[in-house]
């Protein structure tokens with residue numbers, strides 16, 4: 001069968017809309033018609049050429065859609081079911097899966113680097129040439145075939161654009177606070193980066209009942225959002241010293257780096273209180289290395305750690321997040337930025353690269 005997809009062919013080149021060939025779903029796979037796909041920082045790493053990935057590749061891994069067809073062995077979803085895609089269908093057997101961290105799964109990360117599904121195939125081609133998958137997913141398409149355990153059931157009353165955000169930014173950002181750092185009520189929080197993930201870190205802090213939180217971002221629209229989401233202050237990188245001097249002169253109990261570059265991690269470490277915890281949430285570009293003064297550890301006893309996909313199995317964390325959505329404690333709609341049809345996928349990428357205040361979404 002054929003479907004239309006946005007193909008990435010290399011850094012600096014616009015995505016190309018092409019009819020690609022999809023293999024029939026295997027017995028444990030499902031065919032999903034995509035309703036909405038968010039543009040994530042991970043997609044932008046590929047687009048900027050910061051990561052080596054095979055091409056042509058369909059990017060996009062933060063999505064929601066409707067199941068159209070299921071393989072013979074599929075039991076958890078049926079045609080017509082609304083689903084959120086998880087990009088972490090773990091192997092269940094490696095050291096990381098066994099410690100309850102499916103998003104850190106060793107074969108999964110091998111598949112992501114190789115542009116395939118975890119089983120090693122992509123199931124997509126163009127004129128006989130393999131088409132690869134971004135983040136073991138490849139959702140910027142009208143239809144996508146994925147393993148059953150990627151398609152997590154969604155309640156009917158969550159709008160599709162909102163649901164897409166759950167698939168990566170929300171699980172990552174909220175999970176960093178609730179499941180990785182386990183921020184206590186009243187603890188203070190410092191967040192570097194107020195893009196999609198940073199905004200969900202702020203919402204996570206609100207959910208955890210955190211005290212004062214301070215957000216840093218060079219983009220004015222994103223700073224505005226950060227204040228709406230409860231940050232006591234949202235400042236540019238140049239203003240950090242003054243703002244923290246006033247609000248949290250000893251630093252924050254928890255600092256989150258939602259960007260993941262060495263300079264942002266250093267900034268987060270700098271404003272982690274002595275004995276506090278700094279969590280790297282964002283993904284750096286491929287070749288960067290972090291240099292940190294060892295006194296941060298031996299004298300100031302700070303903790304530096306990281307998290308991937310919210311440090312929880314998405315099959316466990318998604319229902320928890322949906323519960324917060326239902327109770328009105330976690331807002332998805334206010335996180336949305338502009339929405340584009342698939343034909344305008346390159347405008348969507350531009351908007352995201354340009355620092356859009358809200359998450360940019362494509363409606364295939």
Ligand SMILES: [Zn+2]
Pocket residue numbers: 040041042061062168169
């Ligand atoms: Zn993502």
Ligand SMILES: [Zn+2]
Pocket residue numbers: 090091092093094095096097098102104105106107108
């Ligand atoms: Zn594994």
